[in-house]
Amino acid sequence: MFARQTLPLLALAFAGVAALFPACDSKKGEVDLEKDQAIYLLLTTPGPEQYPAACAGAVAAGGACSVAASGSNASYLAAIAATFNIAASGSSESICLAYSEASAFVNVSPGARVCYFNCEATYWTNSQSSGGCSAANYAATLTAATTSISSCNARCLDQRTLFP
Secondary structure, three states, X not given: OHHHHHHHHHHHHHHHHHHHHHXXXXXXXXXXXXXXXXXXXXXXXXXXXXXXXXXXXXXXXXXXXXXXXXXXXXXXXXXXXXXXXXXXXXXXXXXXXXXXXXXOOOOOOHHHHHHHHHHHHHHHHHHHXXXXXXXXXXXXXXXXXXXXHHHHHHHHHHHOOOOO
């Protein structure tokens, strides 16, 4: 009985809300800012040209932390190889190419990739500054990396609503 009484009221409410949508668009003679907004977002959102530098920065920071702990970047490379199922060896360019072909990144926009790599670089840089890259602390730092970088990445993605 209750459902039969509320159904017409809900339909009326939805019809009223739908009628408001055309009122939200610019009227004739008013300045239409949608195009300006789209241009602004495209100019300020990270694009494909920023991805290589962001990735290289993350690889350098992660490698530096590993080198500080053990004298080699092998543990960092092994960790990213296992996490992303990639062949992580050689130069940062080859590692970033492997990242870009990893299943975790194949359908990810350049802007979202930049978010991830900026978070990774920040994590490793902060770890080095706080002593997390010492031989005694590196295992814990490496273990905490996935959770910390993922949390940062989620915050970054929440702040950016459009990626090219």
